[in-house]
Amino acid sequence: MxxxxxxxxxxxxxxxxxxxxxxxxxxxxxxxxxxxxxxxxxxxxxxxxxxxxxxxxxxxxxxxxxxxxxxxxxxxxxxxxxxxxxxxxxxxxxxxxxxxxxxxxxxxxxxxxxxxxxxxxxxxxxxxxxxxxxxxxxxxxxxxxxxxxxxxxxxxxxxxxxxxxxxxxxxxxxxxxxxxxxxxxxxxxPRAAAALQHRESGVASQALWPTxxxxxxxxxxxxxxxxxxxxxxxxxxxxxxxxxxxxxxxxxxxxxxxxxxxxxxxxxxxxxxxxxxxxxxxxxxxxxxxxxxxxxxxxxxxxxxxxxxxxxxxxxxxxxxxxxxxxxxxxxxxxxxxxxxxxxxxxxxxxxxxxxxxxxxxxxxxxxxxxxxxxxxxxxxxxxxxxxxVTMREPPYVTSLRLPLSSAALQDAGLAERLQAVPGVADAVVVVEEAAIYIKVDTQQLDRKSLERLIETAPVAC
CATH class of the missing domain: 1.20.1250.20 (MFS general substrate transporter like domains)
Structure with a gap:
């Protein structure tokens, strides 16, 4: 294992x-x-x-x-x-x-x-x-x-x-x-145990029009x-x-x-x-x-x-x-x-x-x-x-992360907003059906361990 x-x-x-x-x-x-x-x-x-x-x-x-x-x-x-x-x-x-x-x-x-x-x-x-x-x-x-x-x-x-x-x-x-x-x-x-619904590698129909x-x-x-x-x-x-x-x-x-x-x-x-x-x-x-x-x-x-x-x-x-x-x-x-x-x-x-x-x-x-x-x-x-x-903007220098969420963190309605306030985090979105959060981060500014700690200790919304 x-x-x-x-x-x-x-x-x-x-x-x-x-x-x-x-x-x-x-x-x-x-x-x-x-x-x-x-x-x-x-x-x-x-x-x-x-x-x-x-x-x-x-x-x-x-x-x-x-x-x-x-x-x-x-x-x-x-x-x-x-x-x-x-x-x-x-x-x-x-x-x-x-x-x-x-x-x-x-x-x-x-x-x-x-x-x-x-x-x-x-x-x-x-x-x-x-x-x-x-x-x-x-x-x-x-x-x-x-x-x-x-x-x-x-x-x-x-x-x-x-x-x-x-x-x-x-x-x-x-x-x-x-x-x-x-x-x-x-x-x-190898054979996969199950097909993952994964937004970083597949097309999500709900994301098509915004794209x-x-x-x-x-x-x-x-x-x-x-x-x-x-x-x-x-x-x-x-x-x-x-x-x-x-x-x-x-x-x-x-x-x-x-x-x-x-x-x-x-x-x-x-x-x-x-x-x-x-x-x-x-x-x-x-x-x-x-x-x-x-x-x-x-x-x-x-x-x-x-x-x-x-x-x-x-x-x-x-x-x-x-x-x-x-x-x-x-x-x-x-x-x-x-x-x-x-x-x-x-x-x-x-x-x-x-x-x-x-x-x-x-x-x-x-x-x-x-x-x-x-x-x-x-x-x-x-x-x-x-x-x-010529009209394009300088691209953001960010990396994509996908982190699994506990059931307690999934119930935290303000988690994505709080994460976006962390230095180095450019964007965050919770996808409930995948029990995961997708985050765009600037690796030069971000402390990943602090980020993961914040997700693990996310309070349950009342």
């Missing part, structure tokens, strides 16, 4: 976090591996046009955006595992459909079906069921790292797999990874939509630019992506450390958007040879990685107490919608206005994003 207050993750928690991180990685690999190869290899498919290639790249985002929140809510009703198994099966079916397609329309249908396996919310909810509150952030960070790593691996492995086995081989590999994900859930991930009205959160939702729209549109143009302007055959593109991602990853770390330590995340974010804008203009007007394109992509991925890593953290900071799960659900929906818009718009722009039209379209979107982001 493990100590409920242990500072170390138990064996079961480690297995849950590692197993579900692996499921996420397999699924994201399958979605991302298409990015660097679809524009160059997809034109060989029957009926292909640049606009339809763009639709094939972004199509998964449409069904993912529509089904993301409903699947999460369904997992609250029928259980996490049935939803995860069904989602992975749907994803595998979509991969097989795309693998056997000989026209672009078959690939588009496969990508739409892949996106319908929208299991992100159910996986995160299962992770919450299987981890204690003090380790949940650590476990979710492992999942976040697996997504980032899968993107980097996909950029390199996608071109190599397609070079060896063609597009059909790539889609067969993604189907195999989905089935492998099911095996991991069945054999490695959609919150302007600070809406700015961040638009930010991730714009970021992924720019990414998808750029990946229609960049592989083609490497062939047309950089004179680099498509089989050799993998080393460009590997270089850009590796250098970009290490280059962004100092900026995140600076933003968090100096509490200047707004300035860091605005700077990264300016860099994205400059990169798109550079690609459109200057990037006419291989060296320029590689340099531009290194800078592009530095800004992209910085924004991709910092935006979820900002959502966590800005979301009200007890609203983080719902805020992240809307944020993820915006991300997938951005992927769909970027793919469709990028393909259309390339078909009508060539490569420079795609890059200038992305620059225009980045400029619009910048105008929107």
């Amino acid at each position: 493990h100590d409920p207050h242990s500072e170390r993750m138990s064996g079961g928690e480690t297995r849950a976090a590692s197993g579900l991180a692996l499921v996420f990685a397999f699924r994201m690999l399958g979605l991302f591996m298409v990015l660097p190869v679809m524009a160059t290899y997809g034109m060989e498919l029957q009926g292909s046009t640049p606009a339809l290639i763009g639709l094939a790249i972004g199509a998964y985002g449409l069904t993912q955006a529509i089904l993301q929140i409903p699947f999460g809510m369904l997992s609250d009703r029928i259980g996490r595992r049935p939803v995860i198994y069904a989602g992975l099966l749907i994803f595998a079916a979509g991969s097989l459909l795309a693998a056997n397609a000989d026209s672009i329309f078959g690939v588009i249908a496969g990508r739409v079906l892949q996106g319908a396996g929208a299991i992100s919310a159910a996986v995160m909810a299962l992770l919450s069921d299987l981890t204690r509150e003090q380790h949940r952030t650590k476990a979710m960070a492992m999942v976040g790292m697996s997504i980032g790593l899968s993107f980097a691996v996909a950029m390199v492995v996608g071109p190599l797999l397609t070079r060896a086995f063609g597009l059909s081989g790539l889609f067969l590999a993604t189907a195999a990874m989905a089935l492998l994900g099911m095996l991991v859930v069945a054999t490695w991930v 959609l009205k919150n302007l600070d959160l809406l700015r961040l939702d638009f930010a991730i939509l714009a970021l992924h729209a720019i990414l998808m549109a750029s990946f229609i143009a960049l592989p083609l630019a490497l062939v047309e302007q950089g004179a680099l055959v498509k089989e050799e593109h993998w080393w460009v992506y590997l270089t850009a991602l590796l250098v970009g990853f290490f280059a962004m770390v100092p900026f995140i450390i600076y933003g968090e330590k100096k509490r200047r995340m707004k300035q860091v974010l605005l700077g990264a958007v300016c860099v994205l804008l400059a990169c798109e203009l550079f690609f459109a007007l200057v990037g006419q040879d291989l060296r320029s394109l590689v340099l531009g992509m290194v800078v592009f991925f530095t800004a992209f990685n910085l924004l991709e890593a910092s935006l979820p953290s900002l959502v966590s900071k800005v979301a009200p107490a007890g609203g983080k799960g719902t805020a992240m659900g809307v944020y993820a929906t915006s991300q997938f919608l951005g992927a769909a818009i970027g793919g469709i718009l990028g393909g259309w722009l390339y078909q009508h206005y060539s490569l420079s039209g795609v890059f200038l379209g992305c620059a225009l979107l980045a400029l619009f994003w910048l105008a929107f982001a």
